[in-house]
Amino acid sequence: MDGILALAAGNLLSPIILFFALGLLASFARSDLSIPEAIAKGMSIYLLVSIGFKGGVSVSDHGIDSTLLLSLLAGLILSFTIPLIAFALLRTMTRLDVTDAAAVAAHYGSISIVTFVAATSVIGSAGLSSEGYMVAVAAVMEAPAILSALWLIARYGKTGPEMEEGLMREILLNGSIVLLVGSFLIGWITGAEGMDKIAPFIVAPFQGVLCLFLLDMGLVAGRGLREARSVLTPGVFLFGVIMPPIGASLGLVAGLLLGLSTGGVVLFMTLCASASYIAVPAAMRVALPEANPSVYLTLSLGVTFPFNLTLGIPLYLAVASLVTGA
Amino acid sequence: MDGILALAAGNLLSPIILFFALGLLASFARSDLSIPEAIAKGMSIYLLVSIGFKGGVSVSDHGIDSTLLLSLLAGLILSFTIPLIAFALLRTMTRLDVTDAAAVAAHYGSISIVTFVAATSVIGSAGLSSEGYMVAVAAVMEAPAILSALWLIARYGKTGPEMEEGLMREILLNGSIVLLVGSFLIGWITGAEGMDKIAPFIVAPFQGVLCLFLLDMGLVAGRGLREARSVLTPGVFLFGVIMPPIGASLGLVAGLLLGLSTGGVVLFMTLCASASYIAVPAAMRVALPEANPSVYLTLSLGVTFPFNLTLGIPLYLAVASLVTGA
Amino acid sequence: MDGILALAAGNLLSPIILFFALGLLASFARSDLSIPEAIAKGMSIYLLVSIGFKGGVSVSDHGIDSTLLLSLLAGLILSFTIPLIAFALLRTMTRLDVTDAAAVAAHYGSISIVTFVAATSVIGSAGLSSEGYMVAVAAVMEAPAILSALWLIARYGKTGPEMEEGLMREILLNGSIVLLVGSFLIGWITGAEGMDKIAPFIVAPFQGVLCLFLLDMGLVAGRGLREARSVLTPGVFLFGVIMPPIGASLGLVAGLLLGLSTGGVVLFMTLCASASYIAVPAAMRVALPEANPSVYLTLSLGVTFPFNLTLGIPLYLAVASLVTGA
Amino acid sequence: MQTHKAKRVEITIEAVMETRLTNALIKAGVTGFTILPVLGGSGRSGQWSREGQVSRAGGMVSVVCIIRPDRLDGLLDAAFAVVERHIGVVTVTDCEVLRAERF
Amino acid sequence: MQTHKAKRVEITIEAVMETRLTNALIKAGVTGFTILPVLGGSGRSGQWSREGQVSRAGGMVSVVCIIRPDRLDGLLDAAFAVVERHIGVVTVTDCEVLRAERF
Amino acid sequence: MQTHKAKRVEITIEAVMETRLTNALIKAGVTGFTILPVLGGSGRSGQWSREGQVSRAGGMVSVVCIIRPDRLDGLLDAAFAVVERHIGVVTVTDCEVLRAERF
Ligand SMILES: Nc1ncnc2c1ncn2[C@@H]1O[C@H](COP(=O)(O)O)[C@@H](O)[C@H]1O
Ligand SMILES: Nc1ncnc2c1ncn2[C@@H]1O[C@H](COP(=O)(O)O)[C@@H](O)[C@H]1O
Numbered sequence A, B, C: 001m002d003g004i005l006a007l008a009a010g011n012l013l014s015p016i017i018l019f020f021a022l023g024l025l026a027s028f029a030r031s032d033l034s035i036p037e038a039i040a041k042g043m044s045i046y047l048l049v050s051i052g053f054k055g056g057v058s059v060s061d062h063g064i065d066s067t068l069l070l071s072l073l074a075g076l077i078l079s080f081t082i083p084l085i086a087f088a089l090l091r092t093m094t095r096l097d098v099t100d101a102a103a104v105a106a107h108y109g110s111i112s113i114v115t116f117v118a119a120t121s122v123i124g125s126a127g128l129s130s131e132g133y134m135v136a137v138a139a140v141m142e143a144p145a146i147l148s149a150l151w152l153i154a155r156y157g158k159t160g161p162e163m164e165e166g167l168m169r170e171i172l173l174n175g176s177i178v179l180l181v182g183s184f185l186i187g188w189i190t191g192a193e194g195m196d197k198i199a200p201f202i203v204a205p206f207q208g209v210l211c212l213f214l215l216d217m218g219l220v221a222g223r224g225l226r227e228a229r230s231v232l233t234p235g236v237f238l239f240g241v242i243m244p245p246i247g248a249s250l251g252l253v254a255g256l257l258l259g260l261s262t263g264g265v266v267l268f269m270t271l272c273a274s275a276s277y278i279a280v281p282a283a284m285r286v287a288l289p290e291a292n293p294s295v296y297l298t299l300s301l302g303v304t305f306p307f308n309l310t311l312g313i314p315l316y317l318a319v320a321s322l323v324t325g326a
Numbered sequence D, E, F: 001m002q003t004h005k006a007k008r009v010e011i012t013i014e015a016v017m018e019t020r021l022t023n024a025l026i027k028a029g030v031t032g033f034t035i036l037p038v039l040g041g042s043g044r045s046g047q048w049s050r051e052g053q054v055s056r057a058g059g060m061v062s063v064v065c066i067i068r069p070d071r072l073d074g075l076l077d078a079a080f081a082v083v084e085r086h087i088g089v090v091t092v093t094d095c096e097v098l099r100a101e102r103f
């Protein structure tokens, strides 16, 4: 337990978290500091390629676990299910209408890849490793939640969602899924030999790029919080910190049933606990234009993301260690 | 021969090619994946500086070969000549008019620096090295082909090309030539000592950046192919895969006459086989605005570039090895 | 002395300087070479984070020197004072009016972080080290000079400066100060452990990125010189090369009084000798819109920056070594 | 120099809707448009900026169509069908063009 | 399709003044504007370009407001107070808008 | 607020022709213009986008000139000479400007 507390404290003082805090503070203080959009996108592409590729290489090293397919299935089911829980909770805890509640719910069924990366970092520091294919699980969990949200609207809403032909393909083929899955496959195919060639680019600078990316996320989250304070009613805020542990519990159960390693369980918990802020918001703007973006973006990026980054991940690690006896 | 086949297969499954394929597929599937223009340009600058600098350092290490000047001269002559062959072939094989045929021809006399880099990679994997000044040969071959195209138009076309004063300076001083030559000279001047300082930036991440750049080229090539399918008549397509080996044969003869190393011969073949997609298209838009850009861009980036990347380079390596007995 | 001359010569042929020269030449020759704005900004962010972080780690390694606070104070005072000297000189040597003279003066009281980095590089090559907190001194010296300039206008000018409420906060919280100070603190907090994690990003590629950044500065400086030749009267130009040694002398005295290491003295001299080209120009556009930007930008970026880079820094190193007997 | 009357339609719309809008325009027979980037803005749904953003949500583009006056109504109908449920601004300005045969 | 008369005001101003201008507009009751990036330009104070720049000095943005004709004067007064001592260009064009209730 | 009649000329032209156009404008006595970036577009020569591009070919920019009405013809002649053989669009709109002495 002491080790865990030390880890949690160490986590809070890691460069990653401190750069996020710097961005948040700079934004609150209305500094003109900003990262160009192209650079932010470039870093995001780099991070996706890097973790996809590393996951693929790891699978190529260790072979496919018999649980790979089951894990993908579990991820799929959880991504479909979590929005339903989130929706029920939101309708109880907050005054959000059906549209806003469904839109928020979609975000929590989907995942945040940066939170996933931060968790990988933390379990690494704790000397644990994890199944390489968790990256594929992450990819699989990106989109289904969107469908659940649309179903919720169709079921409980007044006006239906805008279900045009193109939308489903657009969701499944959005840039982050393609990059993650594509790099995963390339890593799998090229294996250790491919890794040797590009490790100085893909592995070595990773933590540093992550710091800059989190600086940017802090800046963007801070701007969002500053401008959307009004939507953060106590109920909404509370949801943002209660939902992650709920999701994590589901991930814990799934991870244990699947027999994942302790590290793998932590990652599964983190995936379930995290909320999307890239793919789902874009899908919501197309399918649910009436939903208020400041609500879901502020919750996801301004509340749940920092919660997971600072308290959530160490908590999930502590619980998973306790339960698996690692 | 077996070794060559294995190399060709290995080449097809290298990260570089797979990332290009990923871009192509993503684009065909109409994914919204895209690389910001600024990032693509930044990577292109990085690659040019890196290969220029490495070439210069290599020349500073090994001293100037007596064949340096002769190689430059050979490059110059080939860049002037190849468009004439390409033009004749195009007028025979396709229905392109004089303007379009001349514009396409200019691209094949010039070079693609990324194809050159990929070839460097392949000969490296085969345990061969090459003359550092091949980078300078590449730079020398960028522009002359443009003049040949303009001469073809003036000779065979109805309306002349737009030969304003500024154009020639603009072509010779275009960004990629300046970067390539400038970095080459800086590498030459600063030598091994300069290399020590910047190797972690210039050398280590090179292959990784190249992967991302090829992802981008796949995306752009795919978009081009999708939108310009109609211009790709069988004749035009055939030209795109027949012209590279023809160019490569000329490069082979030149390389042998010059007495280059096997690796050097492969690079010379690759330069002659490759087609420009940066400098020449821009020059064509100025000087031959009537030429249809989808024809030359689709051919160069959508047909010849992937051909060289996948089949061409291993073929040139096989032939050069056979002939030089390496 | 011989060693110093060799160092100066070596400095002139270092990749950094040569890339700056390449940019300058490309720009004079009107090449279309350019670095996208987003990439230039990205590199600038990278450099600021890197030097801030390294400074912080160094302070965490060596503990706080008792002279830290005194050095900050000295920096503050010098940044306030130098503009007054610069202003007097400008009014004597040139025909600039009060507004232009005050605006230029502000630039010389502030600092150029890239000049600082180049000096760090040079003292490193000379086998010297320096106090890590010099980065904090640099941050402290960014803004005060702006206030001095506004005071000069209020005192000697016809129309007062535009002193709105927001301006002071904007100046103190401008992006480069926030990044520099923030990364310094993060480096301090996370220390060697944090450094281990991100060194492959923060340290290894630093010199290479610096080369590209100087290429960009050469391009921008060259464009400025080309377009603003007319403002560079002999008096103005002379000021641009005389003011740096004057500032450096003040820095020398301060550094000696503070008892800094030889390397630290060189850095202090460089800070005093260098002129801002990022934060101060922006502040001047807000507060002194009547001042002619081509005067201060051309002087700072086109004259003083290259002077310090090529001759100034080796000179300051020679003098500091002589005086401290290193 | 000979100029001809035309309409300049400018549609500022969310980036995620760009392809939907341009597809609708093409379907409605619009043969030319130009897409301008937008850095930020403000409206009833608050202030926004592209700085540091990685998601395509929360960004807009501006689609400019120059069109013969008699084709305006078709264009507006097509555009409106896409914009209807979404935030965005549609303006129409009178203008003159060179080379009318192009429109 | 039903359109309504409005004014399109375009203010090209230095990037460092952007927030000051938009704050002044908001204060003057302007409820919507869109900010377009500007690559470069030329004027009495010379030619400039954003290429390779890292400072916010020496760059401009274009702020576009669509506004009901009766609110134009308030907007222009507010804008002019900010622009007055600074370089920049203010133009006003007549236009028609869809969905007038938005303005 | 006192405004003055002016013309707003917007020339959308290939990026490779930008300097040629602005040089021609300056030669024709045009003293001010602003260059806007363009992300993509569509016309008779097909659809294009700047995304991921590294070549300057296949990209456009938009050059905006505000000009006194009596100088319009000179500007259009100069612009047309450059645009003539190239793809691109030239539009002219009536507008009002503040600070007429600047034009
Ligand atoms: N009156 C206006 N003038 C210019 N742009 C506007 C105006 N109203 C809205 N916009 C743009 O349209 C976006 C969405 O507007 P809204 O739906 O009012 O939030 C804003 O963020 C602006 O970019
Ligand atoms: N007549 C004009 N038309 C369009 N833009 C202009 C005009 N005059 C000035 N500008 C823009 O405003 C900036 C500053 O103008 P100036 O104050 O004349 O130097 C220029 O760099 C252009 O971007």
Ligand SMILES: Nc1ncnc2c1ncn2[C@@H]1O[C@H](COP(=O)(O)O)[C@@H](O)[C@H]1O
Residues within 6 Å of the ligand: D031, D032, D033, D034, D035, D064, D065, D066, D067, D103, F012, F040, F041, F042, F043, F044, F045, F046, F047, F048, F060, F087, F088, F089
């Ligand atoms: N009617 C139009 N409205 C707006 N932009 C246009 C129009 N026609 C052409 N353009 C722009 O000009 C470019 C070249 O047009 P074109 O020569 O018709 O291929 C297009 O890609 C668009 O960016």
Ligand code: NA
Residues within 6 Å of the ligand: A082, A107, A108, A109, A110, A111, A112, A247, A271, A272, A273, A274, A275
């Ligand atoms: Na989740």
Ligand code: NA
Residues within 6 Å of the ligand: B082, B107, B108, B109, B110, B111, B112, B247, B271, B272, B273, B274, B275, B276
């Ligand atoms: Na060739």
Ligand code: NA
Residues within 6 Å of the ligand: C082, C107, C108, C109, C110, C111, C112, C247, C271, C272, C273, C274, C275, C276
């Ligand atoms: Na100084």
